[in-house]
Every structure is written in structure tokens, then in C-alpha cells.
Amino acid sequence: MKLLEATIKNFRLLKELTLDFSVDPEKPLTVIRAANETGKTTCQNALMWCLYGSKVLPRKGEYSLFPSDASARGEKRVEVSVEIRFEVEHATGLGKGRHQLSTQRYHLIRSCVENAPKEGTKPRHSEVRALWRSGLTGDVKVPDLEVDEIIEGALPESLKDVYFTDGDSAMSFIEAAASQSIKRQRVTNAIEALLGLTTLEKTVSHLGAVVARFSQEIDNKNYAKELEILNDRINGLQEDIEDWKAKREEAELNIAEVTREHALVESKIEEALLRGDKEKLVKKKAHAEQNISRLSENAKQQLKVISSLASGEELSLAILEGAIVKVKDNLNKRNQSKQLPKVNVPILEELLDRDSCFCGSDLTADSVEGRSRRSKISGAIEKSRASDLVQESASSLFYRIRSVDPAVGAPRWISRYSEMHLSYSQLLSSVAMSERELQEVEEDLSTVQASHVPELRDQRSKLLAELQKLRSDEGTHSSRIHEATERLKDADREREVVRKKLGKTNTSTINYDLAKDAQVVFSTIIDRLRHEELKKVSVEMNRIFLSMIGSEGEKSQFGLIQSAELTDEFDIMVYGPDKHRLNPDQDLNGASRRAITLSFILALTKISEVEAPNIIDTPLGMMSGYVKQSVLINTIKEGSQVVLFLTHDEIKGVEEILDRHAGRVFTLTNPAHYPKMLLNKPEVPDSRVVRCECNHRCSCNVCERKSMELV
């Protein structure tokens, strides 16, 4: 089977979306680039719903298809439809064992009316399905009775989880959250579904019923009380076992569903916590605000100091350097030529206060000589005081300016301006850095506030409690089945003994023997098929896995992983050097765990020889470098038509591989990501996933995203 195109209408947020798939044998890969929460899982659910109906939707169909934003607009019901165009190869016999391959195209349409979710009402009605066969004369409607057969032949429902998968669900074959018995059961179910063993098992079961009927006939003819009791007991036990098996299967389905929901809630909590604890963020925000305030004040003060340079002393010295030098020269010359008054008046005045001169001469007023000398000194003082005011001003200027060095002005101004400007620039950078830090903290804070961590934790607790109850139910049913099976074996042996005691010529006894033999033959066939095919899947899985992780297997003595195996107990095992057993869900890194589960799925599809698309959501999560590229190349190589939903991060590092192998690439965008993650305001009237033709190397107004570094 090859998918050609799918058109989805009003399926949750997929209001009007067309997906087309590459059928180019040279480039068989289709890549749908889509960020998280862009409807990748919804696309898969829509395709599966179209093929198999509501029973395959999560929670056994109790999964509302109603677009979440339609209620807000007052809409009460919407018409939902999904149309898939596909082609299937048929082998037509030409006699003598020769066959001719021909391709037949179909389109399948499933539609329904979906009501807005409301307690106590049925959400979905008028669900109809129609299959059309394309021919030269136009499309012909396929009779309803044949539709299931054609779809089963193209892509069996039992294999839906193998062909429609995602990186996380694929891990369910080895995940630690599941018990060993559940993991085994998943692997067993996948293999049995793949080999069509379920049909054979139904045959064995049917033969069991025939055996019981003949046994009853024997009993009726012989009226042996003992045999009647045994038959009643066996019938009762068989009914009980069937009933418990159904209940256990239901519990397993619910466990898988709740586990998936739990993982989703867990990842939301982890994501929210990664952004930080709210209290810490509030403190970080206050710290950043204080930093900004302090640094801004420092920058303001620094500006004040810088502005003083526009009229300060250094500038004055620098500009007036020539004038000051000239004046200093001038006044120096006048001083040397004694044109400036000496500083003698204070000295003379001091002498008048003394009784003797510095030279020892008498200056007392009592002596004649002293009085004469004092008179001369007073005269000299008067003469000096009459000195020209000009000389005084010049003298004052001379004494003030003679120690000034104007040559230092310009270099000092330039140096101070450089230092201050550098310091101011650094402060501004620090302010900007703190502002960025504040913005990031505020964004984280708003996300933490919006993430409702307490509500998510509450939800997680409820899911864990539900999971525990379901696991307990599943365990109880398994124990009951085991116990009843043992009792059934005992009863069967007893009945065999009683039967032998009854008439051996009875035809019912012969029929009983035949039916019993046929049952044994079919059981043996199942056992052989199961184990032979299991071996083939195991070998194929080992080959693909080693190729994906780039291991040379046992040839390499240094390789940490040397082989992988699917054991007879249906366990997926991985071995290191010297056959050292590694636990896939504990000893392997995330990339290798995904690689082993993808290898298992690809091996199943190879061995089944069913040509069908592998539609895988986020297969390259947690991978990088060689393994990422190798897993992608091997997935493309081993699958017949590979459709990958890849996030932008997954695409990083594998662009060249996509260039070579992808025949179709387009992008899905959820406009609700604006403005947090999308750069441009979306031009759509409501909430809906939109498609653009951008490939893995380009973006447009619709899909261009902001670059984000959260942590």
C-alpha cells in the first residue's frame, strides 16, 4: 500500500488540511516539519480513524473530535471528514505459476457529525465510510461488504501500531514503566499480528470448541455423570478464561493509554520546572531589578562626572595653554627686571613691631637712632603702598599662575575622557545585560505561572493512582487466567481418562479424536511459525540495529554494543562484549533505545512482506551526530514508504540526507504559538493548524520561528 494524499476537515484543530505523500521510488521519503503541539499525533489519529473507525481512537473512541475553539464561538456540532487516497499492488495469476503485478487506486472517505462535548450525551453520530475504486471510466463505489477486506489487505488493523507510531510509543516495547510481562505481551502481540497468527489461534480455539461439543455428545450418549460434570467444569473454565482475557486486554489498552497521558503530564511538569522554581525566579527577578537600579544610578553618576569635562579645569588649561604660557613668560620677565613690587611691605611692617632690626640695629622709639630708623621705615612703607594697582594685580596673577603647568591640560583631558567613557560604556553594557536577564526571568516567570504546575501534579497523582489500579486489575486477571488454565489442563486430562473408559466405537468419540488431533496439529503449526518467524525478526532486528548505531558487532572488541536479540520468551535483549547482557531500558542511552525499537518495528515490517507506509512521529528525538544520521538513513532504506513528522530540532544535522531522499517536504504551523514562538502574526481567522510549502531549509511569514534559548 502506498499513501497518496489525505484531506482532513474539522478533525480537532485540523480544520482544513491536505497532506500529500511522496511516491517517487528514488525519493520515497515524505517529511512533515512540525514543532511540538502542531497536530502531529492528531494527523496520525485522523488517518487511523479514516481507515479503522472510532474504535482505534484513544480511550476507545471517547476522544472528542470537536475543535476546542468551536465551543467558544457557540457552535454545537461540526461535520468531520477524512479522505485518504492510496494505491495497492495486486498480483494477478497468469497460469503456470506466473503472476502479473497491477496497481489499483482507491479513495476512502469517513465522515461523521461531532457534537460539542457535553456530559451524558453521545459525541458522535452519523459515522459513515465509503471506499471508491478508481478506474478508466471513473470512480466506482466498492460494495460495503468488500471494504473491510480491501483495507485489511492493504494495511491490517492489527498492524496499525507498527505502521503508525511515534518515537515515544515505539519505546513501549522496552520502556521501564511497563512490567516484563506487559513488554513481552506487546512484542508477542506485534509478532502474532504481523504473522497472522491470530487467525490460526482462532482456528485452534474453534477446534477446542468442536472437541468440547463432541465430548459432550459422547457424554450425552453415555450419560456418565462424571463426564458431564467435567464438561461443565471445562466449559465454565473456558468461558472464564475468555472473559478474563478480554478484561486483561482492556486493562492493558487502558494502561498503555494512561501511561501515555502520564508521560505527557510528566514532560509538561519537567518542562515547567526546567524554567525554574517560581520562588527562585521571583528572587532572581528582584535581584535583577536591584542590579538595574544600582547600575543605572552608577551610570547616571558617571555621566555627571563626564559632563564636568565640558567646562572643567583640564579643558580650560588645554584651551588656554598658549595664553597661559605667554602670560607666564611676560610676568616672569617683569619679575626678573624688578618691575613687580617685592614683597617688602609686610617685612617693613614687621620691623616696626620689633625693637631691633634683623641686622641688630636699634629700632626702639626711645632712642634717637631708633626713632630716625623707624621714620625711614614708615616712609618706605608709604612709598610701597602707593605702588601701582596694576603691579599688584600683575603680582597676584604672577604668584597664582607661576606654578600652573598648562601643558598637562590636553593629555589629561583626553585620557580622562577615554577612561570615563570606557567606564560608562561598561556600566551601560552591564545595565543592558541585567535588563536582558530580567526579561528572561519575567518570561520564565510568566511561563511558570501559566504552566499550572500544581494542577499538573494533581493530574499526575490521579493518573498514577489510575495506573496502579489498572496494573493491579491486569495482574489479578493474569493470575486468574493462569490458575484457570492449569485447572483446565487437569480437567482435560481427567476427561480424557473418563472418555477412554467409555465406548471406543462411538462415532462421536472418533470425531472427538479427529478434532483433538487437528487442534494439536494447528497448535504445533502456530508454535513453529511463531518461533521460526521470531528468529527471522530477531536476525533482521539485529542487522538493522547494529547498522543504525554504527557497531561492527562481535567483530569489534571495543564496541559497547555487540548484538541484539529477540528471545524465545519474546524479550528484546541487547548484548555487550562477551555476551554480557544489557538491559535496553536501563543500560542504553536515549538514542540507542530509540534505535533498537525502530529496528524492531522495521524488522517486523520487512519480515511481514506487507508493503505499507511507516508513518513515524518524532523518530529522531534525543539523538544527535552519527546515530541520528544513521537511524534516519536506515529507516529510509528499510521502509517502503516512510513518512516522518520531524521537529525543527530533529532536522538539524540531517538536512543533506533530507535533500537526497525526501521527495516531499512541507511545514505545519500552529498559529497559537504566536507571539511566544512565532515571529509573525498569523493571518487566520481562528485556531487551526496551517500548512505552507516551506521545506527543511527555508521559512516564510507563516512558519518563521523565533530563536529561543530557554535555559
Next chain:
Amino acid sequence: MTENPFSSFNIEMPKKYDDQIKNYCMTGGGSKSREQSPFERQVDFWYSAFLLAVKYKLAPAPEKDTYNVTPATILSTDSYRITHIQAAYLAITEDFEGLAENKKVLDFALGMANAGIPKLLQILSDTDQKPLWNILDEVEGGLSDHGKATST
């Protein structure tokens, strides 16, 4: 402290520049941003204008229609300005006798500042960057050129 020979006079600037000048001074009711108003007081603006006039060898421009900025006693807070004004007067006018006439010296400084104000306003109002960086970059350019001229 240097005795202030100008303490009995006032510092005045042309009325026609009143608003513009105040706009560039923090205490003049101008913008509160230091980058927009690089001068703390109007007397700092006045002294900067005086220096620019000396640098560009402008002739004093007496102005009758002036407003009283502040008493010249304020020059005592930056006493180097008194010394530098007197030195500039003596160097430019070579009027040795005039040095004793304090009013005459201050009038010279006022005239020079009047001549420098339009130049200063022109530098400050360049829209390429904010006024503070306009004046500082202008000065830096001038002083670097001066350095080169001196070294050559």
C-alpha cells in the same frame, strides 16, 4: 582661597539665547537627562562658551540685551576660572594696565562668551548624537589636532 576681583559684578548672557541655554543646563529647568543637558549650571555653559571663543580666536561680542545669570561671586567656587580669565585677557589684549580694571577684564570675558555661545549652541544641537557627546567629541577632536600640531 583666591580673592575674587569680579565679586561685585554679574555674569550675564544674551537674552535671545535664554531658552536654548537653559535647555542645556540641569539647573536651568531643562531636561533632566545629563546627555541632553551636559552643563550642571548656566555659569558652566558660560565658561565653556568663553573657552570655545578663545579656541576659535573669536573677537569679543558686546551685547546690550542680556539677562542676569548669576552674581560673579560664583566664580570663587572654581577659582582657577578667575586666574584663567585674567591670563586670557592679558595674553589676547596685551593690555597690562587693564589688568587692574576688574570690570574691564570681566567685560572681556562676557564679550568672548557672547561670541562663543552661537558656536557652542551649534555644536550642541547637532542631531547625529546627544548634546553631551557632541561637545565632548568636538573638544576631543580639537585637542587631538592640537596635540598633533604640537608634536609636529
